[in-house]
Amino acid sequence: MVKRKINLWQKIRKAPGNFADKAKFAVVGFRYLFGNPKYIACLMLASVMFLYILAQLQEGGSSWRLLWSGLALDRKIGVLGTTIALMGSCFTSLDGILLVFLALMQGVAVAGIVFALRHREKDHAINNASTGSIASILAFITLGCPTCGVTLLTPLLTMFAGAGAVAMAERLGIALTIIAFLLLIYTLVQLGYVIFVNVSAKQAKEKHAKSD
């Protein structure tokens, strides 16, 4: 029993070290990945897409509802333009910068998943896409105006907490955003490590082939 406890403790103590090592390899992996312009394009595209969704939800999702309304097409295009302008305003405030950072992390994750899929690492791609999706949803549902109760999280909490849902959404929103960031960091380290291993194996194989 005591031995099992000691083993468990050693595992826990070792874990951060392993994760830190993995993170270092992950950085190398992503440096390799973004040496390729195709993946930079993928990163940019995915980041802009995520920032667009984040900017829409930040305003309580009213533009999303306008897109589903009976407005004429030209006015709906105008709504799309408004949201693009909102994306621009993200760069001028502290909370906006946080959204930009979140969108960039999502973009890096998408580029990593594309790499994994292209290099027959299907299992890793699916697992990390799942974790990344959970992180995205957690980030999305906390956006809006928690003070006014206009977030996607509030109606969900109302089912359990009634009038206390808004206050709860405000507090829970911060916790969920932190969890979303942690999940994204975990996803990026996993993906970066997969890229590193894949690239190292490829390089070793090429070296071996040359020496033969």
Place this chain on the structure above:
Amino acid sequence: MQKAIRIIAIVLVVGFFGYLVISASISSSKNAREPWNEHMTLGDRETAEHFYYDYTDIMCPYCDKFANALAAHDEEFKKDYIEDKKIFFELRLTDMLYVYHKDEGESAINSRNAAMNAYCAADQDQFWAYYNDILAKLYKDYHSKGIGVDQYSEKIPTLEMDYFKDVAKEIDGLDYDKFSSCVDNGEMADAIDKNTAKAMNITPSGVPYFVFDKYTTSGFLGKWDAEDYDWEQAKLLLDAGLAN
């Protein structure tokens, strides 16, 4: 474990987009056309072809952006929408932010006090004058300085009751003594409680919440320092109601 993560992810993603689509397309069946307070309405209910309801709280920043846009284009709003489109517009004023945040700090009382004053002004049929003036005062003192504009900005402090009552002194045709007595005695408290409770059953997603005929939406895409921009956004909302 990995299978569980995949299942959670699929459920969350499908649920998230499902909720967005459903919330964007459903109409509120709980929309009763009987006005909650006749003094907070615009247009003729008998001849109206469209019924618009705006659930709001004076201390809610996004509600105020919408209200400021309408106030700044008052004539255009009344002519192009209320008269020409035969719209019956009702502002359903609540103290929802007080109910939501009363356990968190003293400043939540601002919402209750603001509603109390506005309802007492409505009692003398001076609601719109009071409402537009108190919003203009809040804009000048706080919102224009970036205070209380969103959840990240500095909060508006607890305001004295006189902050709200002083606005009424400037309104022609309002009996201030009667108004003051109405506020001090909390004569409108029951009406506010009743309307807020009704509103909270209708809008699970806070304020501002709009029921424009069959079109329902919450939040507002405005900016504090761009009056014309806010009016364009307000028109989009009004037109979305007409188009559905």
